[in-house]
Amino acid sequence: MKLIFLGPPGAGKGTIAKIIVKEKGFAHISTGDLFRAAIKNQTELGVKVKSIIDAGDLVPDELTIALVKERLNQDDIADGFILDGFPRTIAQADALASFCEIDSVINFEIEDEKIIQRLSGRRLCKECGEGFHTKFMPPKVENVCDKCNGELYIRKDDQPESIKNRLVVYEKSTQPLIDYYKDKGLLVNIDASGKPEDVSKSVLESF
Numbered sequence: 001m002k003l004i005f006l007g008p009p010g011a012g013k014g015t016i017a018k019i020i021v022k023e024k025g026f027a028h029i030s031t032g033d034l035f036r037a038a039i040k041n042q043t044e045l046g047v048k049v050k051s052i053i054d055a056g057d058l059v060p061d062e063l064t065i066a067l068v069k070e071r072l073n074q075d076d077i078a079d080g081f082i083l084d085g086f087p088r089t090i091a092q093a094d095a096l097a098s099f100c101e102i103d104s105v106i107n108f109e110i111e112d113e114k115i116i117q118r119l120s121g122r123r124l125c126k127e128c129g130e131g132f133h134t135k136f137m138p139p140k141v142e143n144v145c146d147k148c149n150g151e152l153y154i155r156k157d158d159q160p161e162s163i164k165n166r167l168v169v170y171e172k173s174t175q176p177l178i179d180y181y182k183d184k185g186l187l188v189n190i191d192a193s194g195k196p197e198d199v200s201k202s203v204l205e206s207f
């Protein structure tokens with residue numbers, strides 16, 4: 001299976017991908033990981049990406065596409081793969097279609113309120129970076145790290161106002177892609193509001 005995962009921040013895409021990768025032996029391909037690996041290994045593309053990021057610029061489509069194309073030529077994708085964070089634009093989707101036939105595009109749907117609840121409960125330790133969640137993984141003592149007694153804080157990105165902005169940006173940039181894959185008959189909507197094991201089950205049952 002050649003899959004694309006689409007979903008807003010907080011939909012749990014990464015967690016679901018991990019479960020499915022474990023079960024099916026697919027490769028999990030995220031562009032963030034690809035950038036980091038290319039830079040670390042100082043590949044030709046990696047050197048280019050690094051100079052662009054260092055200059056504070058956005059990595060252009062053609063470089064991202066080239067990295068994904070290179071990745072999809074490796075042997076470990078024989079059993080299938082999940083593309084996570086790619087494509088982000090119609091231009092990227094068109095380019096992908098020119099060298100790879102995707103089987104299914106999984107669109108994780110979840111209400112904004114639920115995402116805000118999930119993300120705004122996240123807490124990080126100022127000292128050691130350990131993560132907690134006020135509802136799903138609360139520390140033993142409120143606002144104190146279980147591991148080192150450090151003070152917990154909320155990442156700026158996880159403040160309710162920032163989350164709302166991220167969701168607006170996500171929706172605006174992703175809706176064209178959702179329409180694009182719907183037109184091609186590849187889109188599968190999955191309710192992502194449940195537990196990760198239930199959501200991953202729905203995904204697995206969809207193909």
Ligand SMILES: [Zn+2]
Nearest residue numbers: 125128145148
């Ligand atoms: Zn700590």
